[in-house]
Amino acid sequence: MAKYAEKILEIVESRCSHPTAEEIFYALRRDYPRVVRATVYNNLHRLCKEQRIAKVSLAGMPDRYDRIARHDHLVCRKCGRVVDIELPDLTKQLEEQAGQPLLSYDLKLFYLCEDCRPAGRQADVVAVDSAASASSGDIG
């Protein structure tokens, strides 16, 4: 059907980088130099609606797109990088605690990635230096 949908799906799934619409647009344009941003957005909307990809957003950044399979994210508070993490499915536990049937949930864990962690000691990292952190206080 849609000429680009499968290609875009492939781009999203083949990367672990949670690409933005812009990144997908550039990747797609390598093969199809005439595609236009609106086409990328159209296809992303459709793929989301069809539950074939998921949109992930973080405060202050453009939305990102991700594979659909259940997994969670580790987000570095300092550099903002997002990496996947496979935690056990908490749906049952959360449904009990919330007293509500849930459709799904989104869980982001904030930490300091290796690159941003003060060298040497790492056990006593408890808070982000508020001056150094570009995005502290943000929940995304």
Add this chain to the structure above:
Amino acid sequence: MAKYAEKILEIVESRCSHPTAEEIFYALRRDYPRVVRATVYNNLHRLCKEQRIAKVSLAGMPDRYDRIARHDHLVCRKCGRVVDIELPDLTKQLEEQAGQPLLSYDLKLFYLCEDCRPAGRQADVVAVDSAASASSGDIG
């Protein structure tokens, strides 16, 4: 110090609506008709940096601002409304499962709110009708 910071803090904390910058701007303008959006953003940034408020973002909507005290959110998949929910603190559990020291986490539970829930039966609500839902597939 900053003329508006306390007032903005009060607006954010006094509402359970997680107001957007725009909503805060209008609320503030009722008392101070000359304030300008940039002032609101300046103060919001500062309050975030000082960890006095938190920024919350959801896919496809403007960022929202929230009180800082730990709590989670229920997000309706159909109408997008966000309400607070007080779940037990999962930091310890998640640190163990992730094998990482965490700074914090963000948990959003997706459900169908009362207004959006198909009337009558509610036990067998398992998925969102993909045509009817404006934002299905989104993780924010």
Add this chain to the structure above:
DNA sequence: AACCATTTTTAGAATAATTCTAATTTTTAT
């Protein structure tokens, strides 16, 4: 009170991400 330095606010232009609209092209079914 007058002065200077610093901080905050204002006004409005600029940017970034996304959406919209209308025309054109492609695809599908007949």
Add this chain to the structure above:
DNA sequence: ATAAAAATTAGAATTATTCTAAAAATGGTT
């Protein structure tokens, strides 16, 4: 081959946010 439907294009429009430079407010010093 043709009509109808769907997808894509081009580019304008909108929305949220940031930036910049000037003006105003604030604070501390003499």
